[in-house]
Amino acid sequence: MSAVARRYATALFALAKEATAVAPTAEELARVATLAAEPAISAVLGSPLLSPAHRLEFARTLAGEIKASPLLTRFVSLLADHQRLAELPAIHRYFQQLLDEDLGRVRVTIRSSSALSAQQQTELVAAFANITGKQVIPTVVVDPELLGGVVVEAAGKVYDGSVRTQLTRLAKELTGTASL
């Protein structure tokens, strides 16, 4: 994530908080970022052939399409003016992080070799809520390459309990430094 995206996201978050419209802004930003991530739209946004006037008009159209608030419309127009529309997805991700921190939430990605039962997911969420001290928003991904077990990514850390990693570690111990 670029520093530019962080700066824009921080600024937007501050303005949204000041307007007590953090949640709606996050929702609108998510929608406009999803639109901007579309291949056809992102190709236009990143094109150097687009004139500044057309870029601004395109940004306003984008904001109008999702019926964005005046705050987000101005923000998207500013990005168009500064030729930073391509940063929208990254800005959205960092804005989401800021929102989660503000609300005392943490997003956790749980990769499992097979689908988790509701009880297993609940236990994992509870465990990581206890570890992070925050409300956990889980994203479960099924990854058969893990062979068995789970890998959890939470707050910038990776907790690896997969069979794949244990087998690889065991093989490294058996072979010393030999590569497998």
Add this chain to the structure above:
Amino acid sequence: MRRRLPAAIAVIALFARAALASEEAPHEAGIPWSTLLFSTINLLIFLWVLARYVMPAVRDWVRDRRLRVISDLEAAATAKAEALRLQAEWEARLARLDQTIEEMRAQARQDAERERERILAAAHKTAETIRRDAERAAAYEVRRTQELLRAELVRQALRSAEAQAHSQWTPADQARFIADFLKQVRP
């Protein structure tokens, strides 16, 4: 000598004038005393001239010759003595030739033996170095092969384990793994 020469010439001229005067007188029978006297004087002058001017040079030449002969004789004697000494020396050497040859042979044998021992020692040292290097190389190869073999065995075991995990992994195994995982991550 130069001061005496004019006086001698004057005496000779006086006697010559007297002889001429007697020649001009009529011949008388008997002994010609004046002629005899003149001849005698001439002979004496001749002898005096010889003794005065020729004999010293002859004496010097003879003396020099004698000294040269003596010197040559001495040199010849010295050369002869040197030749005799060399002859004796070479005769002695010839007499010792067999012994010398034997000594040289013995020395040559000793030198050859020493050289042989030196070469053998160097060859032993080189052979030992080669043997050690070969042992090290062989040990390295053995270790490397063992490591490769171990790595291959582990790789195959890993593949086998992966295949088994793929085919035989059950929900109970997954539940057990998750339970273990939770035990590990819980503070």
